[in-house]
Amino acid sequence: MATKIFLTGATGYIGGEALYSIYQAHPDFEYTLLVRNEEKAKLVSGQYPNAKFVYGSLDDSEVIEKAAAAADIVVHTADSSDNLPSARAIAKGLSSGHTDEKPGYWIHVCGTGMLQWFDWDNDRYGQSPLPEQKYHDIDDIERITSLPHHAFHRDCDEIVLAANESSGVKTLIVGPPLIYGPGRGPVNQRSIQAYNMAKFTLENGFAPIMTGGGSPEWDNVHIQDLGKFFVLAVDAALDPEKRNNPEIFGPHGYFFLEHGTHSWRGLATQIAEEAKKQGFIPEAKTQEGDYKRYGANSKSVAVRARKYLGWEPHGRSLTDEVPDIVASEAKSLGK
Template sequence: MALKVFVTGYVGGTAFAYIYNAHKDNEYTLLVRNEARAQVVKEKYPTVKFVYGGLDDVDIIEQAASEADVVVHTADSSDHVPSATAIIKGLQKGHTAEKPGYWLHLSGTGILTWYDLVNGREGQAPLPEQKYHDINDIERIQNLDDRAPHRDVDKIVIAANSDAVKIAILCPPLIYGKGSGPGNTETIQIPTLVDMTLREGFAPVVGDGKNEWDYVHIDDLGDLFVKLFDATQDPSKNTNPEIFGPNGYFYSPYGTLNFEKIAERVAEEIKKQGYLADVPIKHVSFAEQTKLKGYHPVAETLGHNSKGVAERASKYLGWAPKQPISVEDDVAEVVSQRAKRLGL
């Protein structure tokens, strides 16, 4: 019997592409804003269905969630409270302990930047206590400071877990690479850094530039979505509290990058491709960064630390990142794309 799957979001474009390609016989419903956006998706996936609306259209989201066996929520999922609440209501309305609904929720390891954020640290090296292991430190993760980014929504998702509603939270770090869904295929952090550099003529580095973020290629994240999706229908896994439930936090880092080094890589590639003759590195404060051309609020993360250790996905799902291209090699493509978009 075909599963009914409700999907939202850009990363959902890649998540959906991976899940769809693995299970083309399922009944898929996608949340899109309007028919024009739906048409782009329809051309690639002619059998999918659509519901039209935004994340504040809670009645639409609730109804779609109530009809779905699995909800894959990635559209501003880490920070949008009304849509998360609507999904809970829908899953609770449409499922029972005998036939539970599954919720694959996208959060992010931006939540791990909380210490730097609360303590006003800018571009400083990570402290040992800022590293979180997704199995050994699960109690620390479940009880993170309430001032942490995404924390309010994560708490809502965790509280929703019950015999009728089974939850899992995916927490990717910095995502790089080109998405495989229709429409927008770009990630955020590195393109934002490239934008600011191209527009300002220098590569901004927050503070001392010693902070670090973990990273993962978007295709590896798509593969993790598939493995977690498959687990919803595997009796040996879908009752395992280490996969679905409050313990089901899945980190997915492949490696670690330093933002001064990635800024240097951006500057080098811009010069190599001939867009600017000289691209110096300039150290700035968070306040100064907000005034730069091309700034996006996500750029605040460029000055904080996010350090996670992933074992849960490999231990319980057999996931292992393959990293199709390195994060450094991805910079070259991002520079080319963003320069063309800016008309350079």
């Protein structure tokens, strides 16, 4: 029988790329996709004519429970890091539809925004990272899985991690950092953070930097390298050796995916310079202010995916992508 995949977020940036990548590797799988309505389904069905659809929002727990119970593998990307009802519904559905002898596998997307918690708690916006703010996803796994409850995304993570205590549920959490590059999904192919910074720069004539005197840092990964990870994670769920490895599925199955590191100050400077180079602003100007979204540190070290799944990123760097980011945002603004 064909492997059954239940995926949320097919019309989104991450979910669209996940669906594209998994489908390219496994066109023979049976895909069930959660979308809001038939209009959304039409946007997806042209690219995936054999996909099945279930309709509802992330709050429609019964719909999600039923689909999760029937699936071999759930790939949850739609507001997955923050929507509690959908996480609870997936946990309940997988548990009701599977047993310890034949478990259901849950690939859950979180995000490294959770690692900003220390700067938030200590009002360190705009400051450079401290050594202890770096999280290695093997050596520091106990620190990662026991972050404060109030850390960003942590409440959803707790639901996913606890699901491993239920009969028939095995989980894998993937926490990508800033994602960039054009997606290959059927609807949304645009990321947010760097793109919004470019849009702000084009609209205001300067790139934003958080006041604080330091240089906050984040990590980044190309969307297509994230897509490759989804394929490896799905393949691991089908591999008898890997699916029974507690370092892949279970409370320790927490994967970061950094490929490069950027400072928000450095990225703002490059975007301003590129916007001037392309003729959209008169000077390569940056300006400090209360831009907290670019003011906290998130430092992840991605070793687990490389060690246990053989993941190797090959997408071009964020630095190399910036000219296209600026150009695409200018086009969307009609410049």
